[in-house]
Amino acid sequence: MVTIVTEVELKQGSEVRWDQLMRERMATVKARAGWIGGQLLQPDDDPRRRVIVGTWQTRDDWKEWHADPTFKKTRAELDQLVNGPEHHSWHDVVLEMRPGTGHAGNP
Numbered sequence: 451m452v453t454i455v456t457e458v459e460l461k462q463g464s465e466v467r468w469d470q471l472m473r474e475r476m477a478t479v480k481a482r483a484g485w486i487g488g489q490l491l492q493p494d495d496d497p498r499r500r501v502i503v504g505t506w507q508t509r510d511d512w513k514e515w516h517a518d519p520t521f522k523k524t525r526a527e528l529d530q531l532v533n534g535p536e537h538h539s540w541h542d543v544v545l546e547m548r549p550g551t552g553h554a555g556n557p
Contacts, residue, residue: 484511
């Protein structure tokens with residue numbers, strides 16, 4: 451299991467539209483093979499920054515999602531709403547805890 455953390459800085463005034471597009475995108479990703487979960491975060495000290503946390507079974511699952519036409523449909527519009535490139539970092543999930551499910555992780 452892997453998690454990718456993506457950080458972006460939004461252009462002034464684009465926050466509402468960008469958040470809306472990301473909600474739509476995250477609603478469609480739920481049906482993807484390999485997708486485990488995700489979060490969209492806004493740092494409390496920077497209202498124009500967003501952090502996307504996505505957890506997948508494999509990096510290949512994530513790559514396949516990025517090649518999907520549904521993903522590409524919103525990509526161009528999202529790209530116009532940000533300042534500069536996205537910053538990604540990959541993490542292997544060592545341990546995951548959720549209420550009622552115990553834990554899962556890679557040994």
